[in-house]
Amino acid sequence: MFIESVKTGFRKGIETAWFLAKITVPVYMAVTVLRYTPVIGAIGEFFRPLMKLFNLPGEAAIPFISGSFLDEYGAIAAIEAISLNNYQITTLALMVLFFHTLFIEGVVMKKLGLSITFFSIFRFSLAVVFGIIIGQLGGVLW
Numbered sequence: 001m002f003i004e005s006v007k008t009g010f011r012k013g014i015e016t017a018w019f020l021a022k023i024t025v026p027v028y029m030a031v032t033v034l035r036y037t038p039v040i041g042a043i044g045e046f047f048r049p050l051m052k053l054f055n056l057p058g059e060a061a062i063p064f065i066s067g068s069f070l071d072e073y074g075a076i077a078a079i080e081a082i083s084l085n086n087y088q089i090t091t092l093a094l095m096v097l098f099f100h101t102l103f104i105e106g107v108v109m110k111k112l113g114l115s116i117t118f119f120s121i122f123r124f125s126l127a128v129v130f131g132i133i134i135g136q137l138g139g140v141l142w
Contacts, residue, residue, distance in 0.1 A: 024077035027066055031081035040082070053128075054135035060084065060092050067096035069103065087138030094134055099127035 034040045044058030051058050059082045067075030075096040079089055106116045 020073055023070060023073045027070070027074045027077035028081050031062060031078045035081060054091055054095070054131040055138060056088050056091060056135060057082075057084070060088065063092055064095055064099075067100045069101075071101045071104075072096055075100070088135075091131055091135040091138055095127040095131040098130060099123045 031040075034043075040059055040062070043062060046058065047061035048058035051060050054060070062082065063075040063078035066078045075092070079092060084092065102120060106120065109116050109119050
């Protein structure tokens with residue numbers, strides 16, 4: 001019984017690690033490669049006015065978008081590939097936790113009979129409001 005539990009746990013651990021690696025490694029590599037090209041700078045400049053609301057650099061839009069369409073692990077990989085301080089990571093993580101995995105959660109909402117549009121706007125609004133609050137507090141406190 002113990003040996004069987006260890007085998008099952010090991011197998012599930014390997015499956016989970018493989019699942020996470022399939023998301024994080026490509027995102028991390030893509031953002032890291034883009035960092036050495038003008039693309040990250042252009043993205044940063046484009047999103048700088050918007051991300052300034054959250055006291056974040058423009059490049060922070062990449063993990064936010066990545067988390068919105070992929071999942072939290074894609075956002076983590078993208079955060080790791082750009083330079084952010086602790087309060088910026090906290091602000092961005094909070095925003096991603098409110099507004100993540102749109103496609104998958106949209107399917108779940110539809111199956112539950114909920115309005116995908118309403119809840120997507122609601123979650124995005126929460127991400128924006130709390131992003132502004134935490135971003136501004138972080139800018140004052142740190």
